Amino acid sequence: MTTLSLPQPSQPSQPPQPSQLPQQLRHLRQLPQSGSARRAAFGQIVLNEARLTWRRPVGLIGGLGIPTLLLVVFGELPSFHQPTASLGGLTVFDLYVPILIMFSLAMLALLGLPIPLASYRELGVLRRLSTTPVPPSWLLAAQGLVQLCVALAGVLIVLVAGVAAFGAPVPESPGGLGLSLVLSIAGLFPVGLMIAAMARTANGASVIGRIAFFPMIFFAGLWLPRAMMPGVLLTISNYSPLGAAVEAIQDSMLTGFPPAAPLLVLLAYAVLFGYLARRFFRWE
Amino acid sequence: MGAPGYAAASRLMVPAAVITAVLPGQTADIKAADIKAADKAGKEDEATTPAVEITHLRKTYGPVVAVDDVSFSVAEGEIFGILGPNGAGKTTTVECAIGLRSPDYGTVRLLGLDPRTDADKIHEFVGVQLQAGALPAKLKVREILDMYRSFYHDPADVTELLEALGLAGKRDAYYRSLSGGQRQRLSVALALIGRPKIAVLDEMTTGLDPQARRDAWELIEGMRDRGVTILLVTHFMEEAERLCSRVALIDHGRIVALDAPASLAAQARGGKNVRFVPSAPFDDRLLSELPDVTRVERQSQHVVVTGTGDLVNTVILTLAAVGVTARDVQLDASNLEDAFVRLTGRQLTPETPKATETLEATEATEAKEAKEGATS
Numbered sequence: 001m002t003t004l005s006l007p008q009p010s011q012p013s014q015p016p017q018p019s020q021l022p023q024q025l026r027h028l029r030q031l032p033q034s035g036s037a038r039r040a041a042f043g044q045i046v047l048n049e050a051r052l053t054w055r056r057p058v059g060l061i062g063g064l065g066i067p068t069l070l071l072v073v074f075g076e077l078p079s080f081h082q083p084t085a086s087l088g089g090l091t092v093f094d095l096y097v098p099i100l101i102m103f104s105l106a107m108l109a110l111l112g113l114p115i116p117l118a119s120y121r122e123l124g125v126l127r128r129l130s131t132t133p134v135p136p137s138w139l140l141a142a143q144g145l146v147q148l149c150v151a152l153a154g155v156l157i158v159l160v161a162g163v164a165a166f167g168a169p170v171p172e173s174p175g176g177l178g179l180s181l182v183l184s185i186a187g188l189f190p191v192g193l194m195i196a197a198m199a200r201t202a203n204g205a206s207v208i209g210r211i212a213f214f215p216m217i218f219f220a221g222l223w224l225p226r227a228m229m230p231g232v233l234l235t236i237s238n239y240s241p242l243g244a245a246v247e248a249i250q251d252s253m254l255t256g257f258p259p260a261a262p263l264l265v266l267l268a269y270a271v272l273f274g275y276l277a278r279r280f281f282r283w284e
Numbered sequence: 285m286g287a288p289g290y291a292a293a294s295r296l297m298v299p300a301a302v303i304t305a306v307l308p309g310q311t312a313d314i315k316a317a318d319i320k321a322a323d324k325a326g327k328e329d330e331a332t333t334p335a336v337e338i339t340h341l342r343k344t345y346g347p348v349v350a351v352d353d354v355s356f357s358v359a360e361g362e363i364f365g366i367l368g369p370n371g372a373g374k375t376t377t378v379e380c381a382i383g384l385r386s387p388d389y390g391t392v393r394l395l396g397l398d399p400r401t402d403a404d405k406i407h408e409f410v411g412v413q414l415q416a417g418a419l420p421a422k423l424k425v426r427e428i429l430d431m432y433r434s435f436y437h438d439p440a441d442v443t444e445l446l447e448a449l450g451l452a453g454k455r456d457a458y459y460r461s462l463s464g465g466q467r468q469r470l471s472v473a474l475a476l477i478g479r480p481k482i483a484v485l486d487e488m489t490t491g492l493d494p495q496a497r498r499d500a501w502e503l504i505e506g507m508r509d510r511g512v513t514i515l516l517v518t519h520f521m522e523e524a525e526r527l528c529s530r531v532a533l534i535d536h537g538r539i540v541a542l543d544a545p546a547s548l549a550a551q552a553r554g555g556k557n558v559r560f561v562p563s564a565p566f567d568d569r570l571l572s573e574l575p576d577v578t579r580v581e582r583q584s585q586h587v588v589v590t591g592t593g594d595l596v597n598t599v600i601l602t603l604a605a606v607g608v609t610a611r612d613v614q615l616d617a618s619n620l621e622d623a624f625v626r627l628t629g630r631q632l633t634p635e636t637p638k639a640t641e642t643l644e645a646t647e648a649t650e651a652k653e654a655k656e657g658a659t660s
Contacts, residue, residue, distance in 0.1 A: 025395055025409065025481075037437065044434040048420075048427055055422040116420075124417035128474070131382055131412035133404065134435045 041134055045142040052116065053146050059112030064154050067104040070096075071158055075166030087227050090254065094169060095225045097162045098249035102184065102220050102242045104154030109188035110216070111209040113147045114195040119202035127284045136283050144189065155181060169253060176252035183266035184245040190273035191241065197281040219243040226250075238262070241269045333396045335360045335482050335513035336381060341390035343376050350376040352537040354390075358530075360481075363504065363514040365528035365545070367521075367624070373537035374517045375415060378486055381515065382412050394482060408436065411480030413471050415487045415517075421460035425451060425470060428459065429477060436478035445473050448503045450496060465492045472500065476507070483507065486517040501526055525549075533624055540624075558589045558599050560610035570606065574598060586612075 053059055074080050080093040087095065117140060120126050126136040162168035171177045195212065199205035220242035221229070229237060237243030244265035251258040336358035343351040351373040358364040366374045379385045381392055383399030383406060392399055399406045419428055426442070433439040446452045449469040454462060462470065468491050475483055485504075489497040504514060504527055518524055524531050525545040533541040533548065541548055549556070568587075572580045576598050577591035589599055596615050603610055 025397070025405070034437075037434075041431075041434040044431040048423055048431050051427065052420055052422055119420070123419065124414065125419060127384070128412075128414065128417050128419075130384065131407060131410070131414070132432065132435045132478070133407040 042138055042142065045134070045138055046145055049116075049139075049142045049146045053112075053150065058115070059108055059147065059150060062107035063104050063112055063150055064157065066107070067100045067154055068157055068161070070103070071100050071161055071166070074100075075162070081167065087225075090227075092225070093162075093166060094254065095221065095227060095250070097158060097168045098246045098253065099217075099221050099225070100158045100162075101155050101181075101249060102245050103217060103222065104158060105151050105181075105184055105188055105245075106213055106217055106220070106242055108147045108151045108154065109185070109192040110195060110213045111192075111206065112150065113143060113189060113192035114199065114205040114209055115202050116143055117193070117196035118199040118205035121196075121282065121284060122201045124284070130283060140193075147189075147192075148185065151185060171253045172255055173252045173257045176257040177249060180245065180248035180252050180258055180263065180266075183248070183263055183270065184241075187241050187245070187266040187269035187273070190270060190277050193277035193281060194273050197277055216240060216242045220246045239265055241266065244269075332359075334358060334393070335362070335395055336364070336515055337391075337393040338377070338381060339391050341377065341380055341392065342388050343373075343380055343385060344388055349537050351380065351387075354532075354534070354537070354539055356532050356539065356542060358513055358515060360513050361508060361511050362529050363508050363516055363527050365524040365531035366515065366517045366534060367519065367524050367531050368534035369519065372534045374534055375486060376537075377534070378484055378515065378517055382406070382410060382484055408478065409481040411475040411478055411483045413475035413483075413485045413488060415490075417471060418467070419459045419470070421458065423459050424456055425459065425462070426455045428470065429473060432474050432477050438479055440477050440479045442477075445476060448499075448506070449473050450499050465496050468492060469496065469500065472503075476503075480512065482513045482515065484515045484517075488516065488518070489520065489523060497523070535624075556591070556595055556615060558591075558595050559583075559586050559612070559614040560589075560599070561585050561612045562587055562603065563609040563611060564607070566603065566606060566608050571599060571602060574602060 074093055074096050077093075080096070081091050083089050083091055120139060126139065129136040129139055159168075159171075163170055191212065192209070195205055195208045199208055218224075219233070219237040219240040221227075221237070224233075226234060226237055226243065226246060238247065238261070244262035248258040248262040248266065251262075334357045336356075338357070339355045341351055341354040342349070354373070354377055356364070366377060368374050376385065380387045381394070381399070383392075383403050386400055394406055394410055397405055399410075425446070429442045429445070433442060443452070446455060449472060451466060451469055451473065454466060459467070459470070468488070472485065472488055475485060483504075488504075489500050492500060501523065504516070508514060508527075514527075516524070516528060528545055530543060531541075531545050531548060532539045568580045568582075571577050571587075571589055574591070576593040576595060577589055579588075579590040581588040581590070589595065591598075596613060600610055600613070
């Protein structure tokens with residue numbers, strides 16, 4: 001049962017002797033010694049991960065398709081564009097832009113990322129990789145990179161189409177928005193890694209991912225926008241990862257640089273789940 | 285363990301092994317270095333570092349002792365077999381050998397390196413095909429091979445490898461569409477793509493049809509001829525007898541015998557059997573008095589002669605001298621199974637392995653083994 005922690009020496013009683021290469025290995029060349037070969041190998045892994053993401057497009061449908069569809073539906077509803085006094089003069093559509101951004105990020109972090117990773121462990125791909133010069137962590141990094149690219153595409157689609165096609169406000173604080181998005185990703189992706197660590201199989205990861213997704217997206221305000229939530233729900237929402245992210249993004253878009261509270265909540269999730277995932281992730 | 289013959293053979297193997305591993309332009313260098321090393325052979329042991337050296341290996345999972353005091357040494361260029369029933373500790377031994385598991389006690393050296401502390405170096409020259417292990421369904425064979433190929437400095441040619449493994453026509457097929465045997469061969473291809481000096485193959489031919497199995501054997505023999513050392517885990521008698529220069533029989537985590545397959549078989553049976561139907565009656569003493577023959581037995585119309593040496597020729601020539609011909613001659617020499625039964629009192633495999641054994645059967649066994657492993 002290997003964890004991400006440092007490998008234990010096989011026999012503490014016998015310290016490893018300085019290895020003297022035998023004659024047969026004098027000319028051994030290793031991949032990690034060459035930067036360009038390393039980049040080529042990592043590129044090949046990323047390429048195959050991208051192919052897989054394209055060929056089993058569950059993540060693309062959940063992370064890009066559904067948010068885009070919801071954006072178009074909400075954008076076409078006239079009632080969603082009425083400034084509403086109970087929302088402080090904002091339109092419902094304005095409130096939904098950050099929610100849809102987080103819908104996309106959460107889908108990719110909670111389902112898109114952990115399902116393939118759990119399946120690689122289930123299939124023995126990580127184990128196979130650990131017998132090659134490339135460590136299995138590269139596969140994890142490649143998968144994370146591909147999901148990150150899809151996530152950025154999702155954010156861009158919702159933002160650009162929301163502003164350009166459906167009249168959402170141009171973000172007041174682009175810097176605050178950028179920081180909020182970075183912290184949202186930093187807070188959510190480790191949760192996905194933790195799901196990959198907990199699940200024994202791809203199906204297990206899919207179930208845990210969905211169980212985590214629906215309450216989290218509820219507190220983001222998908223069914224009941226935060227502005228309409230009663231006190232207790234709003235408090236829970238403030239401390240939930242998606243609620244905090246929606247608050248930070250909404251403030252960046254409508255008022256200015258977001259307050260510290262939601263950013264700190266996201267940072268706390270990043271640190272906590274980053275630690276837990278590192279602690280509990282198993283390679284086999 | 286003593287195999288002076290193999291030590292000598294390994295010395296002869298060294299140049300080939302080294303040359304296959306170096307980049308083009310460096311060949312001349314290596315030859316010179318190697319000749320020098322060969323001159324010193326015997327005085328300095330660096331030229332004859334065993335490819336695999338395992339001493340007093342022990343590994344337990346909780347209360348279960350999976351491997352208990354296993355020691356063996358494999359010379360370069362040798363095909364070494366590890367044979368035993370399911371759950372005997374073969375796979376654990378191999379996993380310790382390649383550094384996937386750390387032994388509780390004992391040492392493992394691959395060309396002198398510890399796979400736990402020198403993992404990064406080991407992975408460059410040791411190719412591994414593990415028993416369980418699938419790949420993503422929606423990747424194509426070519427895409428998988430290209431990726432694994434990029435991990436090594438001096439990889440094999442994908443086309444050549446696919447042809448040698450009979451997968452040339454499957455280049456653009458999705459992994460999902462491959463048969464069990466084809467998946468198995470792809471797994472072997474991934475173990476060989478880095479042009480390893482040591483190849484570790486765990487149940488390489490399980491799930492292959494007889495033709496694919498023979499093709500795989502030829503590939504392995506070709507690699508051996510190029511100086512590659514092969515550690516072969518198997519439960520097929522025929523495979524061990526055909527390929528391996530030496531075999532370790534493992535039972536309950538211990539090595540119960542270690543020798544050349546033919547010697548093991550001969551020890552167990554007191555020789556080999558020749559069965560035939562004589563064309564005319566003859567006196568049994570004609571054969572039983574031959575020095576190579578230990579026993580002559582009649583089974584209805586068949587005669588079964590037990591003995592050693594070049595038994596078939598001896599029997600046929602002796603009978604021909606008295607005008608008797610032997611029909612339906614069968615040489616029953618594949619009796620590693622008998623050796624195993626003799627040494628351990630139990631069958632190597634629950635039933636005689638069939639060449640057409642399905643992958644499902646293997647997967648069931650693996651699942652069982654995994655479950656047993658999980659109880660740790």
